[in-house]
Amino acid sequence: MTARLVPEANDPIAPRAATPITITVNGEPVDGVLGQTLAGVLLASDILAWRSTSFGDRPRGAFCGIGVCFDCLVIVNGQRDVRACQRRAASGDAVVFHRDAPLGPSGDR
Amino acid sequence: MDQLIVIGAGPAGLAAAVSARAVGRPVVLFDSSDYLGGQYWRHLPPERPARRESVLHHGWERFQSMREQLEADPRCEVVTGAHVWAIDHGRIHVMVGEADGTDREARVYDAGAVVLATGAFDRALPIPGWDLPGVFTAGGAQALAKGERVRVGERVVVAGTGPFLLPVAASLVRSGSTVVGVYEASRASRLVRHWTARPWELLATPHKVLELAGYASSHIGHRIPYVTGHAVTAIEGRDRVESVTISAVDGSWRPIAGSERSVAVDAVCLGHGFTPRLELAIAAGCRLSAERFVEVDDEQRTSVASVFAAGEITGIGGVDLALVEGALAGHLAAGGRLHDPAVRMLRLRRGVLRQFARRLARAHAIGENWTTWLTDETIVCRCEEVSFASLCSAATTTRSSGLRSLKLLTRAGLGACQGRVCGRTVEGILGARTPQGRLSGPRTTDRRPIAAPIRLGELARQGERTTSTKQRP
Ligand SMILES: Cc1cc2nc3c(=O)[nH]c(=O)nc-3n(C[C@H](O)[C@H](O)[C@H](O)COP(=O)(O)OP(=O)(O)OC[C@H]3O[C@@H](n4cnc5c(N)ncnc54)[C@H](O)[C@@H]3O)c2cc1C
Ligand code: FES
Numbered sequence: 001m002t003a004r005l006v007p008e009a010n011d012p013i014a015p016r017a018a019t020p021i022t023i024t025v026n027g028e029p030v031d032g033v034l035g036q037t038l039a040g041v042l043l044a045s046d047i048l049a050w051r052s053t054s055f056g057d058r059p060r061g062a063f064c065g066i067g068v069c070f071d072c073l074v075i076v077n078g079q080r081d082v083r084a085c086q087r088r089a090a091s092g093d094a095v096v097f098h099r100d101a102p103l104g105p106s107g108d109r
Numbered sequence: 110m111d112q113l114i115v116i117g118a119g120p121a122g123l124a125a126a127v128s129a130r131a132v133g134r135p136v137v138l139f140d141s142s143d144y145l146g147g148q149y150w151r152h153l154p155p156e157r158p159a160r161r162e163s164v165l166h167h168g169w170e171r172f173q174s175m176r177e178q179l180e181a182d183p184r185c186e187v188v189t190g191a192h193v194w195a196i197d198h199g200r201i202h203v204m205v206g207e208a209d210g211t212d213r214e215a216r217v218y219d220a221g222a223v224v225l226a227t228g229a230f231d232r233a234l235p236i237p238g239w240d241l242p243g244v245f246t247a248g249g250a251q252a253l254a255k256g257e258r259v260r261v262g263e264r265v266v267v268a269g270t271g272p273f274l275l276p277v278a279a280s281l282v283r284s285g286s287t288v289v290g291v292y293e294a295s296r297a298s299r300l301v302r303h304w305t306a307r308p309w310e311l312l313a314t315p316h317k318v319l320e321l322a323g324y325a326s327s328h329i330g331h332r333i334p335y336v337t338g339h340a341v342t343a344i345e346g347r348d349r350v351e352s353v354t355i356s357a358v359d360g361s362w363r364p365i366a367g368s369e370r371s372v373a374v375d376a377v378c379l380g381h382g383f384t385p386r387l388e389l390a391i392a393a394g395c396r397l398s399a400e401r402f403v404e405v406d407d408e409q410r411t412s413v414a415s416v417f418a419a420g421e422i423t424g425i426g427g428v429d430l431a432l433v434e435g436a437l438a439g440h441l442a443a444g445g446r447l448h449d450p451a452v453r454m455l456r457l458r459r460g461v462l463r464q465f466a467r468r469l470a471r472a473h474a475i476g477e478n479w480t481t482w483l484t485d486e487t488i489v490c491r492c493e494e495v496s497f498a499s500l501c502s503a504a505t506t507t508r509s510s511g512l513r514s515l516k517l518l519t520r521a522g523l524g525a526c527q528g529r530v531c532g533r534t535v536e537g538i539l540g541a542r543t544p545q546g547r548l549s550g551p552r553t554t555d556r557r558p559i560a561a562p563i564r565l566g567e568l569a570r571q572g573e574r575t576t577s578t579k580q581r582p
Contacts, residue, residue, distance in 0.1 A: 004260065005257075005258060006258045006284045006285055007285070012161065012283060013153075013159040013162045013258070014159055015157065015158070015258070033156075034156040037256075037257065044259055054494070058494075059349075060240070062245065063244065064246045065252040065256075066248060066249065066252050067141070069491065069529065070525035070526040073525070081525075082208070083208055083562075085252075086208030087209060088154070
């Protein structure tokens with residue numbers, strides 16, 4: 001087990017009911033609540049990595065959580081390079097993971 | 110009267126806006142986030158109300174009252190989702206809309222008087238395996254706990270240096286994680302030396318000392334081991350974190366052979382201090398201090414007469430100092446006077462809090478031999494995946510000692526984050542290994558003409574609308 005949402009029932013902040021939303025992640029439905037960022041929805045569903053790097057093809061997800069590191073990039077509704085930790089999720093958002101083509105010998109993308 | 114522009118709505122920016130309004134000056138307050146509060150008061154969005162959110166925060170009432178006051182004030186324009194991406198020739202360029210959107214509204218403001226309060230972000234030193242999913246910055250874990258109610262793992266280790274590791278551990282516990290330990294790389298002797306030096310200074314900041322002692326007695330003392338002189342020196346796992354190696358380190362942070370111990374965890378939180386967000390200050394022409402913060406005078410004025418700065422871009426000092434500096438900056442930038450009685454108290458308090466901050470900085474300075482825990486393969490620049498060995502060989506095999514050419518050669522710091530994460534680390538590693546033992550030429554690491562990401566399409570549209578200069582599509 002790893003990253004996930006603090007269970008509402010025993011959360012000391014006593015959350016009120018939130019509005020459920022559903023997004024798709026690589027075509028599969030994933031549930032979240034209104035107000036979460038895309039990174040929040042992904043992490044809450046125990047999805048820890050959603051990008052692979054260009055050189056090493058290594059998995060990456062969120063790192064800094066505040067929009068600084070750019071590790072958390074996703075494609076949302078066709079828009080590339082969206083920082084998942086900065087974008088609020090909206091019902092119906094279609095998230096696709098970045099799979100950067102490996103770089104050519106000259107380093108061109 | 111001209112409006113005062115405040116960039117950043119963390120503790121410093123909020124305090125600046127409130128005190129500028131008290132002097133009667135109209136204010137425009139920008140923050141790229143979609144709510145106010147900055148890093149310290151990062152909270153759940155209005156769509157996710159909670160009855161007792163304050164348990165996650167210190168000073169929550171103060172925040173709420175500043176926020177309510179500013180939002181209700183017709184002469185304070187609060188603009189959230191406002192990504193200030195450039196300052197040039199006295200003009201402030203802002204994209205208003207969702208983060209990394211494609212169809213945001215471009216606005217340009219005249220920079221009459223400005224308070225910069227853009228804050229800071231965590232510094233994390235590279236460690237073998239720190240690029241694995243499940244490794245977060247300490248602030249990142251904090252942001253996810255406060256702003257998302259997501260806990261980053263079930264069994265978490267917190268490591269690095271500085272008092273900030275304590276509130277992070279406390280938040281993790283309050284989110285239901287088991288914190289296997291807080292590992293502070295500074296040795297106890299060093300902490301004691303700096304904490305007990307000139308004890309009379311501490312008398313002026315008793316609540317700060319009590320706050321730290323409170324963390325120590327409530328969480329650290331009872332449930333979480335707080336271990337000084339130890340560091341996470343390797344992180345292992347196939348596609349996600351599975352375990353860490355914890356080592357004792359000497360006073361220079363060199364791991365002590367034979368002290369290694371493996372601990373199973375599913376998340377790691379790293380914090381080795383903070384890096385100020387300097388790009389807008391640099392773009393505005395503000396001079397930096399030797400420690401590479403925005404240099405300010407007694408009035409919080411930068412080297413550019415119309416530009417003031419407050420909070421963690423002027424030095425890492427925590428929320429109380431950010432609030433005091435913000436209040437001063439707002440008052441003076443709005444035309445208030447330095448001799449006003451309220452200002453006198455603020456200046457005294459600022460002096461005391463700065464002393465406290467210097468004490469912490471000395472106690473938690475990064476050890477000069479931390480790189481000895483790196484392996485050749487350790488990624489230093491996460492974006493461009495530049496390894497420690499390739500940085501070292503670039504520095505030793507080329508004649509150049511210029512940062513710019515070494516960066517172009519290795520691509521370190523040239524990726525998506527523009528060196529925000531690795532920049533100062535790369536400088537340190539290269540500098541120590543050039544034949545001259547230091548870098549020559551300008552330190553360009555903190556300079557980013559485009560301070561917040563914008564898309565070429567947006568830039569082109571902005572160009573058509575607001576300037577006659579031709580932009581490349
Ligand atoms: C992730 C994180 C979590 C933290 N959590 C805690 C904690 O729990 N407890 C604690 O004691 N300390 C914490 N800190 C330390 C914290 O930085 C300070 O205590 C305090 O928040 C500093 O206040 P500030 O006003 O200087 O900056 P900040 O609070 O960082 O506020 C700066 C604001 O400026 C905005 N901004 C920056 N650049 C731009 C731009 N180009 N355009 C528009 N807006 C911009 C940011 O969105 C931000 O809201 C944390 C730091 C970080 C990085
Ligand atoms: S996690 Fe760093 S930018 Fe999103």
